[in-house]
Amino acid sequence: MTGPKLEGDYFRFFGYDRRLALDPDDLQKRFYELSRKFHPDRFARMPPADQQYALDATSILNDGYRILRDPVARAEYVLKQEGFDVGEQRSKDVPPELLEEVFELNMALEELRGGDASARGALEEAEKKFIAMRDRIDGELAALFLEHDAAPGRETLQRMRGVLNRRRYIRNLVAEVQKELA
Amino acid sequence: MAYSNKVLDHYNNPRNVGTMDKADPNVGTGMVGAPECGDVMKLQVKVNPTTGIIEDAKFKTFGCGSAIASSSLATEMLKGKTVDEALTIKNTEIVNELALPPVKIHCSVLAEDAIKAAITDYKNKFVNTKAAAEVAH
The missing domain is CATH 1.20.58 (Methane Monooxygenase Hydroxylase; Chain G, domain 1)
Structure with a gap:
């Protein structure tokens, strides 16, 4: 079974470089394509390891889409990856x-x-x-x-x-x- | 989430709500906030410059019940303390007194930050006033 590696970030999973200005239509297109590709029905007769892979991929796909399609969530995701404190509940650094x-x-x-x-x-x-x-x-x-x-x-x-x-x-x-x- | 009776008490009857003149050299102002919850907390102390004792404390907080209760309690704790004693107030005292649940502990941290900010502001003013007085002599 070949497919994108399941570790790594959402951008890579969707085939993007890590960039913040995403075209929502293009993102949606990729989401649908990948959804079809990993649809569990297509793996029903495959070995259990492949079925599991498809399930994991679908779950990452859905999480990733939810994050990437929302500009604010997308930006926060990148900030977190870069080691910034996001959503912290203190006033540190608030001007x-x-x-x-x-x-x-x-x-x-x-x-x-x-x-x-x-x-x-x-x-x-x-x-x-x-x-x-x-x-x-x-x-x-x-x-x-x-x-x-x-x-x-x-x-x-x-x-x-x-x-x-x-x-x-x-x-x-x-x-x-x-x-x-x- | 259920608030403890003490939180409800401070929330329904907040003590020392109000503002003091920021420009008063004896008044220290601390403004802190937590963007995640949208909280902003302003806490002020009025210090007697000869004794260093906090004679009055006021607050105004926009935020959840726990944030309001935490700052209300903080103003009560501050009155009568010296500025140095005030700096030793820990958020855990607020947590215990109000029986704050873990998800609301950050509200007490915010109140501690506000106390520290207000005292620091006062101390800076105090030093500057003294320096100005010495220059004048």
Whole structure:
């Protein structure tokens, strides 16, 4: 039985170099091709070792697809592989300006929360603002992906990590304001 | 997840919520956060410059119940302590007092970080004020 080695990273498994700017359509195409290739039905009459290989490959394929198709998960995956702490629950390395900014945004949101129905318009404004911020961050992220792919380096990854941290905060603010509006 | 009664108590009746004047030379401000959970925690101490004793402490936290309870408890622990005593406060004391479950231990770590940040800020100000006073003499 020949097939990609099951160790190694998701990028290699999908036949990519390790790059962050992926074309979602191409990724999907590869996912379908590999899914067909490793479909357990095709291994039903093969030796048990091959059946197991197909099962393991299918599982890696699904995990890998889930990670690679989501730009944020994809970036976090690369950061983890490069030894960056991702998703750590401390403030180490979070720039004070970001904390100040998020604190102020939360304060503003809290003020609107306590208000009556008339606050709704302001909450909707806040929602728009947070979503616009998130979109801007996604734009920054896409630019960093290209920068990384052109010349991979820790400095770019470091900045990417900062952008991802900020995105988490803004994503939470979006969720908070939407909960309030629901 | 069930919160302990002590967490609920601090969450429902947080002590010492508020802010103090950041520009006050006797006030130390610590701002910390955990992007993963979206938490931001601001903790402030007001120190008597002659005795070095923390006379007041305030906090404002945006985050989960455990993060709010941890910072609320931290402000209670700080009052009456000297700045050096405050630096010895360990997150485990908060964990034990609030009976925090393992998944919420990071909230107590955040509170410890906030204490250290606030005290450090105060100490830096103190040194700078003294240096400025000496220059003036």
